[in-house]
Amino acid sequence: MPSRTVLTIAPVEAAAAVCCSPVAGGALDVGQAQQLARMFKALGDPTRVRLVSLIAASGTGGACICDLTGPVGLSQPTVSHHMRLLVEAGLVTREQRGKWAYYAIVPDTLAALGRALTARGELSAQ
Amino acid sequence: MPSRTVLTIAPVEAAAAVCCSPVAGGALDVGQAQQLARMFKALGDPTRVRLVSLIAASGTGGACICDLTGPVGLSQPTVSHHMRLLVEAGLVTREQRGKWAYYAIVPDTLAALGRALTARGELSAQ
DNA sequence: ACAATCCATTGACAGATCTCGATGCGTTGT
């Protein structure tokens, strides 16, 4: 019941329909919601969740595609496609080392996502 | 570098392709990955992220559909559809009170999701 | 120079997703 945080109210032109209870108090910005959803969406596929966990379990050196295709049981182009989505979402980084591309997770991003879920028990930003 | 957690190795028949680094150490189970992905997927849409934050900001009483259509700027059937996905994912509950359906968040589920992201800085289960 | 390896990109396809209008069911109030 204490500080409910929240930032600016979303730029929604709708009439705010005061009906039952006052949700008008405020919530996540549209932009913040988009950014959060983009990262959640990247984790919204079982294969990508496994890829992230595999990379995380591969130590500090990171993992290359050839490490991942076997465990997830998918073709190399498909794994490459999933990795691109994870990189674009900012959840993992890609570093070309010679012939191989090494992927490593971004702990800060994952931690920030986790905090968005656990902070005050509700959804929030940063 | 300490306890890397992880549970059983996934039931993957692939040859484990030992190539560059040892990711074979283990990661999330296929079933665990599916369950996590199902919840992340529910949060993988900007509208649903906003819905969750709106419901969270609506206090203990919960929010009804009529409270939500205005702020998100979508039709009533569409909002109803999104709420169904959130309920099926276990992120919110639905309670019919007379004419209205009240939705409330499930803090434990959100917190568990957050812990899956922050525990040991990596992806884990429970 | 040549062959081999790792990886990304392309093209294609089936299936899932988001959105709406129209309709129907249950509850409330007259």
Add this chain to the structure above:
DNA sequence: ACAACGCATCGAGATCTGTCAATGGATTGT
């Protein structure tokens, strides 16, 4: 009994997504 309201479901449309085989670029090793 009847009208009004809140909500879910249905049907349909456009778009997005996951997957693969085929191809090509870049690097390594002979």
